[in-house]
Amino acid sequence: MTFDIIRSARAVLHVKDLDASRTFYEALGFVETEADDTHIYYRGLEEHNHHSLLLKKGEEASVEVISYKLMGEEDLDTLASLFDGKGYKVKWMEAGSQKAIGRSFRVQDVSGIPVEFFAKMDTVDRMLQRYDQYRGARVQRIDHFNCMVSDVQKAYNFYTEELGFRCSEYTSSDDEAIWAAWLHRKPSVHDVAFMNGDGPRLHHIGFWLSDQLSLIHACDVLASMGYVDSIERGPGRHGLSNAFFLYLRDPDGHRIELYNGDYLTSDPDFKPIRWDINDPMRQTFWGHEAPDRWFNEASLVQNVHTGRTLPLQEPTLKKKKPTFII
Amino acid sequence: MTFDIIRSARAVLHVKDLDASRTFYEALGFVETEADDTHIYYRGLEEHNHHSLLLKKGEEASVEVISYKLMGEEDLDTLASLFDGKGYKVKWMEAGSQKAIGRSFRVQDVSGIPVEFFAKMDTVDRMLQRYDQYRGARVQRIDHFNCMVSDVQKAYNFYTEELGFRCSEYTSSDDEAIWAAWLHRKPSVHDVAFMNGDGPRLHHIGFWLSDQLSLIHACDVLASMGYVDSIERGPGRHGLSNAFFLYLRDPDGHRIELYNGDYLTSDPDFKPIRWDINDPMRQTFWGHEAPDRWFNEASLVQNVHTGRTLPLQEPTLKKKKPTFII
Amino acid sequence: MTFDIIRSARAVLHVKDLDASRTFYEALGFVETEADDTHIYYRGLEEHNHHSLLLKKGEEASVEVISYKLMGEEDLDTLASLFDGKGYKVKWMEAGSQKAIGRSFRVQDVSGIPVEFFAKMDTVDRMLQRYDQYRGARVQRIDHFNCMVSDVQKAYNFYTEELGFRCSEYTSSDDEAIWAAWLHRKPSVHDVAFMNGDGPRLHHIGFWLSDQLSLIHACDVLASMGYVDSIERGPGRHGLSNAFFLYLRDPDGHRIELYNGDYLTSDPDFKPIRWDINDPMRQTFWGHEAPDRWFNEASLVQNVHTGRTLPLQEPTLKKKKPTFII
Amino acid sequence: MTFDIIRSARAVLHVKDLDASRTFYEALGFVETEADDTHIYYRGLEEHNHHSLLLKKGEEASVEVISYKLMGEEDLDTLASLFDGKGYKVKWMEAGSQKAIGRSFRVQDVSGIPVEFFAKMDTVDRMLQRYDQYRGARVQRIDHFNCMVSDVQKAYNFYTEELGFRCSEYTSSDDEAIWAAWLHRKPSVHDVAFMNGDGPRLHHIGFWLSDQLSLIHACDVLASMGYVDSIERGPGRHGLSNAFFLYLRDPDGHRIELYNGDYLTSDPDFKPIRWDINDPMRQTFWGHEAPDRWFNEASLVQNVHTGRTLPLQEPTLKKKKPTFII
Known part of the structure; x- marks a missing residue:
């Protein structure tokens, strides 16, 4: 029973004013993949996954979760079992419950940090060679x-x-x-x-x-x-x-x-x-x-x-x- | 009788398609000071003079003139006299005949290059510290x-x-x-x-x-x-x-x-x-x-x-x- | 039976004049780990392994081998078996037969390229933060x-x-x-x-x-x-x-x-x-x-x-x- | 009676330990034109004049003088007269009294800053295109x-x-x-x-x-x-x-x-x-x-x-x- 965590993959931050955030993150050159009234999905220029930073409108500034990407779906189950077996209370998020992301689970890690693991995220066009869009x-x-x-x-x-x-x-x-x-x-x-x-x-x-x-x-x-x-x-x-x-x-x-x-x-x-x-x-x-x-x-x-x-x-x-x- | 040429100051180019030119020069990061149907006035980020590149819509691509800036109005007369005295045929352009530029004269130089001398050009805001506009x-x-x-x-x-x-x-x-x-x-x-x-x-x-x-x-x-x-x-x-x-x-x-x-x-x-x-x-x-x-x-x-x-x-x-x- | 090739790791080139090579590679900023009359061992500024480029004095310019690093010693045996099983003629190099490198094997790959696999190389000080040595x-x-x-x-x-x-x-x-x-x-x-x-x-x-x-x-x-x-x-x-x-x-x-x-x-x-x-x-x-x-x-x-x-x-x-x- | 100050040209600093200074200024990439037991003459990579920074061994750290370069020898006399006429006490330095530099005069300026004016300095090879020497x-x-x-x-x-x-x-x-x-x-x-x-x-x-x-x-x-x-x-x-x-x-x-x-x-x-x-x-x-x-x-x-x-x-x-x- 093995699993393979590939890398740190995204953060979900609560912010109080999406417009204020957008002005700031656009200045830094983040690419906005999509947005609605309560979410902005950002990625970097070379990223082919849908987003690496999700801003959600919230009542107060806080971190909803930080997410790691796994190599495959089966890794997800194996890893969840590991947490389960040690008494951690895992929260599953079904595919479709989060935009662009497959099923995942969340858990408070050993330090209390809210972490999430998933294996699938929608892919989008990379902007790596769209140098005209660099900012x-x-x-x-x-x-x-x-x-x-x-x-x-x-x-x-x-x-x-x-x-x-x-x-x-x-x-x-x-x-x-x-x-x-x-x-x-x-x-x-x-x-x-x-x-x-x-x-x-x-x-x-x-x-x-x-x-x-x-x-x-x-x-x-x-x-x-x-x-x-x-x-x-x-x-x-x-x-x-x-x-x-x-x-x-x-x-x-x-x-x-x-x-x-x-x-x-x-x-x-x-x-x-x-x-x-x-x-x-x-x-x-x-x-x-x-x-x-x-x-x-x-x-x-x-x-x-x-x-x-x-x-x-x-x-x-x-x-x-x-x-x-x- | 002395005169002081400060520097090369602007070029006036004829181009056949202003829109095509605009896409190109904007890509390079030129600042568009102003434009009308037949002219685009460009300057660089640190320039406080109105323009250093003037594109004019023309029938064919050519160079109307290249311009040098003089230290003062009196330099203009002195320099024109020099050309006159040597038999060059000087063409005066009165103030107001060219947007943003004081009176000037034009002459075919010793090699046949069309050159212009002027001492005054309107000043505009420098964009040097508007780094958000850099492209x-x-x-x-x-x-x-x-x-x-x-x-x-x-x-x-x-x-x-x-x-x-x-x-x-x-x-x-x-x-x-x-x-x-x-x-x-x-x-x-x-x-x-x-x-x-x-x-x-x-x-x-x-x-x-x-x-x-x-x-x-x-x-x-x-x-x-x-x-x-x-x-x-x-x-x-x-x-x-x-x-x-x-x-x-x-x-x-x-x-x-x-x-x-x-x-x-x-x-x-x-x-x-x-x-x-x-x-x-x-x-x-x-x-x-x-x-x-x-x-x-x-x-x-x-x-x-x-x-x-x-x-x-x-x-x-x-x-x-x-x-x-x- | 698995093996894990980490990365491309070094090349062994034959050169005709070591001094001429040294002048060239030093100009590029390679770090010389050590050298003798017939060898120069180079590495890059961040490399902690002994060398990534080995120049050997030879009669003619050629490539002796290009080497890949494996995760562990056991990977070496597994991989050699794979080549053996497919009829490739493997050449083992015992530990000590090459400076700074553990045992390895070499083989002509499917295209005829001479490749080598090893798992151990001596480590040396990284120069990453010796910016005074950057050239x-x-x-x-x-x-x-x-x-x-x-x-x-x-x-x-x-x-x-x-x-x-x-x-x-x-x-x-x-x-x-x-x-x-x-x-x-x-x-x-x-x-x-x-x-x-x-x-x-x-x-x-x-x-x-x-x-x-x-x-x-x-x-x-x-x-x-x-x-x-x-x-x-x-x-x-x-x-x-x-x-x-x-x-x-x-x-x-x-x-x-x-x-x-x-x-x-x-x-x-x-x-x-x-x-x-x-x-x-x-x-x-x-x-x-x-x-x-x-x-x-x-x-x-x-x-x-x-x-x-x-x-x-x-x-x-x-x-x-x-x-x-x- | 006119004079033309071209630019700021050099500083003469007293330092207590020339060796300690050398290590520091070499790290910055200054070019050492020449030196003796009590002087180091430094210039920048594009400078064709002998030095722009002169370090002299002294009992205490201080500024001996800062120097401006004039367009010609005659400017020197004109400018000295100006200072003289206003009651400033000018100190002439004959050619040869300072290495690599023509005659000059020094004066305490209106603020008490020790300034020097000269028109001639020996020229040396520029290192601008000796990129192999850049540090x-x-x-x-x-x-x-x-x-x-x-x-x-x-x-x-x-x-x-x-x-x-x-x-x-x-x-x-x-x-x-x-x-x-x-x-x-x-x-x-x-x-x-x-x-x-x-x-x-x-x-x-x-x-x-x-x-x-x-x-x-x-x-x-x-x-x-x-x-x-x-x-x-x-x-x-x-x-x-x-x-x-x-x-x-x-x-x-x-x-x-x-x-x-x-x-x-x-x-x-x-x-x-x-x-x-x-x-x-x-x-x-x-x-x-x-x-x-x-x-x-x-x-x-x-x-x-x-x-x-x-x-x-x-x-x-x-x-x-x-x-x-x-």
């Missing part, structure tokens, strides 16, 4: 989720031992307690990262850019449109992951990372890179110090069964001052 | 004209001795005959270049780009819009001028150069760089060989008095095979 | 092999049906005969491509660059060092694969592609993209026409048992004029 | 000086009315008091800027880069060499001047700006751009808030006659909180 940051594809959780070690264990994720890089202290971990299924630095903090929360969604200048141009475009305050951190480079990064806050405060600078992690002899929590290069290879809100603020997540946002848990590791978390 | 090649400003003339030495002499241009680089053969010369007023490599060939013709108009990736992106955009055959030569780098270049043909065959890679030529101790006509790096520091049409085809120019296109003269220097001209 | 094209990692073979359909069938490769893009004619195919194991456009032609030969080795400007800078660097004739084709963009490409010929004529512009091919619902052999955008989305030598010349390959270069076979599909092959 | 930030040429002075209005008046500088952009408050001004001779945004503050001090020397990625790469290179603390501010974009900027502190604390993003200011109808001191986009179009030390720290300057550093004057305009000065 803003020229967003290519979804890359990863970053979650703030109260017990990183627990999340690390579950994802690596049960779900088949591999670790590319991690942060630990002298006693080897894990403060943060970057885990992947596709052979990039990560599909998901976990950081120590009040959780469960979604810290950010990372989207892949094909080059550094698209990121710089995104700053220029955002500033020229009055979004300068939406730029929260960057441009800069993380030591950890080698990311050339820019962190943005959308109109509801959801955090988006524009990301370039990954490397290939396909080989089993690639040993996870350990960064000491006291190494200043780890977080910021270069770049300005992150503002406090980058460390303290993140999106609340929903209970997959009730739709209510989850209360936060204190982290198991004593909070360190901001510069020491990622 | 295609992100054209910044007009940079230079390149003219094919039958006697380069004669043109060189007139422009350097009478008009105050300085030479940055030139091509000559063992007997020191000048095959091509790059002349400037603003402290860049050139405002105008002259090349040996059937003339008088306008070989191309050069527009300045702020960076190399805008040029690469222009290729992608043009190809995605079906303009792949409009890309005539490049990308590549000229040894001469150090230009990172792309040559395009607009729907009427007028040639546009997208250009990046200049240097500062402000100092009198900067000695003109001589390139031997047999040095292959001169023309193509790297890049594919130019197609024959790049050497053989150019835009016909008008008689400033009659509006009729001028017949061509054989060049004084024996034509060399294409790769040897620029 | 030239800033080569990041090996990406793919491109082989010219006499029967593409046969190669396609063997690699997809027996070896587990998936097809991302392919070229066919009206009768659906396959003229070229791009096949991958890692989720990129390809680890290996096969093109119709006189074979077996290695057409080129592709190395991944992180951005377009590194490719442009490589042109500038090569030209300034006198290597302008080593630039064979490009810069340009292929429609097929979306590659922003530059093709170089090393001092022995081996062809190196500098490559940027891939996309993620991890999903089973990504349908191979078919390009019609008569679609001009397929080969050159934009860029100058490829020279004939790009189509006609390629590196001869060795018999893995005798070390002698293999004679060429005529292609099964009638040769088309050059622009129609890739 | 780090690929510094192209000196661009401007930025001076902190106690009375900006006074400096503005002297430079525009007496020295022939033109203003491109300036910062003022509601009562039109000038807080900062950008003044130019060459047709760029500036050769010198003056900012309100404790003066006279040299705030920074700006060097021109040809593109944005060279600046990003400089960050990567500096960080990889342990110079992360030398990066003081940026990358970011100023509203004022449109500069894409990075501010560095050299080992002695002298501030270097890497700069890209200028525009052409050749035309008399280009009206100086006024920025309100309360407009947050003025200083930072986008980018992190500048640290306090960017506002408070600057290099002390020498008395041209005694060589002693000058005491500071309080600014005439009440100091505003840091973000309000530039």
Whole structure:
């Protein structure tokens, strides 16, 4: 009984004003696949799946779910059984209940993060070679989720031992307690990262850019449109992951990372890179110090069964001052 | 009696189909200042003058005039006197006779090129920091004209001795005959270049780009819009001028150069760089060989008095095979 | 009995003058892991394996072998059995017989290409964040092999049906005969491509660059060092694969592609993209026409048992004029 | 009696440890023209003059002088007379007293800044097309000086009315008091800027880069060499001047700006751009808030006659909180 999680695939965010969101995400260069009064379906320029970001109009800003794509339908059943067997309460979503997506199931993961697994999504035309449509940051594809959780070690264990994720890089202290971990299924630095903090929360969604200048141009475009305050951190480079990064806050405060600078992690002899929590290069290879809100603020997540946002848990590791978390 | 020519300022091109031209020039990222049924006025993103490229609907593709801007109104009279005194037949254009432009005069220069001088043009908002409006090649400003003339030495002499241009680089053969010369007023490599060939013709108009990736992106955009055959030569780098270049043909065959890679030529101790006509790096520091049409085809120019296109003269220097001209 | 080929991993080229090769490959920014009188071991900046390109001093320029990395030692035995069972004559290379590499086996594949499979290679420090060492094209990692073979359909069938490769893009004619195919194991456009032609030969080795400007800078660097004739084709963009490409010929004529512009091919619902052999955008989305030598010349390959270069076979599909092959 | 100041031309900085300075400036890609035990002469890649930055070993870090280049020898006498006539005490430096430079004179300007004027400097080979020598930030040429002075209005008046500088952009408050001004001779945004503050001090020397990625790469290179603390501010974009900027502190604390993003200011109808001191986009179009030390720290300057550093004057305009000065 095996299953194969391909990659992080989409996020479903609740936003309060779809028009305000549309202006922002269009500025970044997302492709709008379709929309109605309460939904906008976005994808990146190279994506052939229907969407990687779904915005739903909601009463408050929150994260409904983050979704992973599986290799086949049978993987779905196998994986659901695994959760079932461990006492997790799985919620099935039948095919047709969500636009463009086959049957799926949702579950609160070991950290309380609402995750979803599916194997089928409608395909649409790729825009990769429609260069005349490139705008803003020229967003290519979804890359990863970053979650703030109260017990990183627990999340690390579950994802690596049960779900088949591999670790590319991690942060630990002298006693080897894990403060943060970057885990992947596709052979990039990560599909998901976990950081120590009040959780469960979604810290950010990372989207892949094909080059550094698209990121710089995104700053220029955002500033020229009055979004300068939406730029929260960057441009800069993380030591950890080698990311050339820019962190943005959308109109509801959801955090988006524009990301370039990954490397290939396909080989089993690639040993996870350990960064000491006291190494200043780890977080910021270069770049300005992150503002406090980058460390303290993140999106609340929903209970997959009730739709209510989850209360936060204190982290198991004593909070360190901001510069020491990622 | 002195005058000060600031820079190459605008070109007036006749085109047969304004709509076809608009699609092309918009793809390149030109800013349309205004238009009517028979004119489109374009400028680059940093230009505060009304236009640097004027397209006029005409019966055939040709060059009405290329224009230089002077420092003041009095320079205009002084310069006209110079032409008058040498027997050139000057044509005055009164203020108001051309949209957005003060009084000017036109004259067939020593090579037969229709040139115009003016001191005043309406100013408009610069779009330099309207990054949300950047498209295609992100054209910044007009940079230079390149003219094919039958006697380069004669043109060189007139422009350097009478008009105050300085030479940055030139091509000559063992007997020191000048095959091509790059002349400037603003402290860049050139405002105008002259090349040996059937003339008088306008070989191309050069527009300045702020960076190399805008040029690469222009290729992608043009190809995605079906303009792949409009890309005539490049990308590549000229040894001469150090230009990172792309040559395009607009729907009427007028040639546009997208250009990046200049240097500062402000100092009198900067000695003109001589390139031997047999040095292959001169023309193509790297890049594919130019197609024959790049050497053989150019835009016909008008008689400033009659509006009729001028017949061509054989060049004084024996034509060399294409790769040897620029 | 399964096996997992991770990716294309290294090439072993014979060259006649190691010093001449070193000057060339250093200009491109390869990292020299180590060398002796008859070998140079190169890797890209992000590679943690000992080498991805091995140059051996030889009497004539040829390809000794191209190597794929497997997930584990047991995969090696399983895969060797597969070849054995089909009557292929496998040559084992014991651990220690090649520097830095575990045991491996070599075999002439279905097209006659000398291929090697191994699971272990020594690891070394990555240079990814040693930006002070970046030079030239800033080569990041090996990406793919491109082989010219006499029967593409046969190669396609063997690699997809027996070896587990998936097809991302392919070229066919009206009768659906396959003229070229791009096949991958890692989720990129390809680890290996096969093109119709006189074979077996290695057409080129592709190395991944992180951005377009590194490719442009490589042109500038090569030209300034006198290597302008080593630039064979490009810069340009292929429609097929979306590659922003530059093709170089090393001092022995081996062809190196500098490559940027891939996309993620991890999903089973990504349908191979078919390009019609008569679609001009397929080969050159934009860029100058490829020279004939790009189509006609390629590196001869060795018999893995005798070390002698293999004679060429005529292609099964009638040769088309050059622009129609890739 | 006229004179023509061409451009800002060089700075002479005293540093305490030439070896430490060399490591830093080489990392940035400066070209070392020559050096001895107490001097290093640096130039940018496109510069044909002997040097634009002279480091002298000194007891303390300070600015000996900043130098402007004049069009001819006669301009030197005319300009010296102007200073003489207004009671400034001019110090002549005979030809031969300074390496590579003709006769010059030095004077404390209206703000106390030690300035020098010369017309001749030895020429050397340009490295513009020696791309194989490009390193780090690929510094192209000196661009401007930025001076902190106690009375900006006074400096503005002297430079525009007496020295022939033109203003491109300036910062003022509601009562039109000038807080900062950008003044130019060459047709760029500036050769010198003056900012309100404790003066006279040299705030920074700006060097021109040809593109944005060279600046990003400089960050990567500096960080990889342990110079992360030398990066003081940026990358970011100023509203004022449109500069894409990075501010560095050299080992002695002298501030270097890497700069890209200028525009052409050749035309008399280009009206100086006024920025309100309360407009947050003025200083930072986008980018992190500048640290306090960017506002408070600057290099002390020498008395041209005694060589002693000058005491500071309080600014005439009440100091505003840091973000309000530039």
